[in-house]
Amino acid sequence: MEMKKKATIVDVAKEAGVSVATVSRVVNGNYPVKPETRERVQSAINALQYVPNVQARELNTRHSSTIGVVVPGLYNMFFAEVIDGIEKSMRRQGYSLLLNCAQNDPELEMECINALVSRSVSGIIVISPNTEGLREEFYRRIVKRVPLVFINGYHRIPNVSYVANDEALGTRQALEYLTGLGHKHILFVRGENSDSYTVKERAYRAFMAEQGLFNEKDIVDIGEGNNIDTVTSARIKLMKVMPELAPTAVFCCNDLMATGAIRACKRLGLRVPQDVSVVGFDNITLSKLVDPQITTMDQNMFQLGSNAAAVLVEMIHGGQSKRITLENILITRESTGPCKTEA
């Protein structure tokens, strides 16, 4: 269908009988303009419904007011909530947000970022980045061109800012809570392709080793950890391994997996928490909607997002990179209880 051709600054200038420079001045309000000419320009603007062309402006000021956000996907509410935090605080500052879903595919993640760079966004936030291997070199290069903030990224790269929960500490706290309940055999459930899992696994290994409770077999990887099938794949995997392993508790790297764990228990005829305790991570809204409600480490996603936004804006204005670490809080709900054999 026919679109009305948009009026340009030239049209407005002609209409008002002034130069384009003058129009530019009243639009941006950055230089003095005589009140009456200003008024003349204003009415020309209204008459033509003139809307400045952002591309042109940004082309010649060489900076854009949009930022890029890259997430693995939207299926895990974790990301949706973080984005919400970013969006709300960015909007307040006048930035718009270009969203890219990398589908947990490292290749695609890089593509997305390249696309963002070529759109000359003025900054990029990557949630749960994939920074292993080659990617490090890639990010080192990117950060030379545009400010970068990682949310829950662990691989340190110079000049990148980090906003994260202390997931290692959070893991330890959860584990301490579980051992405090008398549990000695605790499964560790993780996914693939995210530094978060690795950090948590490391914390798990350390803690369990300290307690003399570590067993390699207790670490189970369910594959993709953030998509529409995660709950199911966690359930299936756990139904396979739990009968043999017979743990009294299960620590899951996120609430989706925890949900799967609970379903696995139900199908296996195990009661939660009487027969086995389950703890999750994130505290997405889902975690209090399933039955039993999940005991989980809260990541306060909204704060994660708004902090990242704040740091990014600082960097855009020339600030140094920095690291912000938030602390997790354990939300005790119904999925955990004292170890049976102790009771």
Place this chain on the structure above:
Amino acid sequence: MEMKKKATIVDVAKEAGVSVATVSRVVNGNYPVKPETRERVQSAINALQYVPNVQARELNTRHSSTIGVVVPGLYNMFFAEVIDGIEKSMRRQGYSLLLNCAQNDPELEMECINALVSRSVSGIIVISPNTEGLREEFYRRIVKRVPLVFINGYHRIPNVSYVANDEALGTRQALEYLTGLGHKHILFVRGENSDSYTVKERAYRAFMAEQGLFNEKDIVDIGEGNNIDTVTSARIKLMKVMPELAPTAVFCCNDLMATGAIRACKRLGLRVPQDVSVVGFDNITLSKLVDPQITTMDQNMFQLGSNAAAVLVEMIHGGQSKRITLENILITRESTGPCKTEA
């Protein structure tokens, strides 16, 4: 911190010893270039890490490759899943996606759209728009400047495209299913501020009236229907009205509300589905993760999104506006069963 100045097409041309036109040609691959010069240009590009400036390109081709998406919020997974559908198919076509959350606030919704227009996005998709009252005039004006697609929008505006599920039909089907199970007293649970609810309510009224089963009191509005508190507010509201109304079934306008309904039943000591049946709408992943799993009308959010994307692209290329209606499928799960008094 210092950002490395980006190489421009001129730098590449100089480096490769060719003209900018040639560089442009190899970058865009739209005109023949001798293989060896192409190669020379390529290596110059790599050497300088040249990334084309999208703003500049779009400025002179006069069309942008980004589209805008406006949603009420991300807390209801419904929106996240629709966005996923949009994103995936838009990416394939080379478009990026500017995301705005209007927080179910009609004013903010208009602001978002204005911002999008001034960024000269080449099209806008609005999910569950708020089109009552003044807003109609607003949208009529917008659609003169940029192609517009509404997902699940019901207020007809000329030249706007619509992609929707037949929510009225879906409602009727769900209701027929319930009456088929012997239910005669069915509550209708809705939220505020969205045309979807109104459409469903109309279908409910019509159907129940036909059956001689309608009662004004059976319509309950729980307020905001898509945010983080929806489950809770639905639960609270229903715990208040259910004891008096004593329905044998509850129809909810979305799965969040259905989840709230189930929780309300539990707290009231009513078993689902033995004492009361609950049906939801949308079929978000949550609906099969709660206990009991929710019987719900599937909206196939992914298709909603990808269809909207397809239509928008058509319109961008000059196509006429159109309406696409998808049909819902009832997903029967555990939250519904035969009416007790019939059994």
Place this chain on the structure above:
DNA sequence: CTGTTAGCGCCTTCAA
């Protein structure tokens, strides 16, 4: 096949 050149719409010195 390749180079030259004229803009795209806007901002910003520099003069007036």
Place this chain on the structure above:
DNA sequence: TTGAAGGCGCTAACAG
């Protein structure tokens, strides 16, 4: 206080 003019980085005729 205002206007003229030179780009920003790139594409697309138009010549060669």
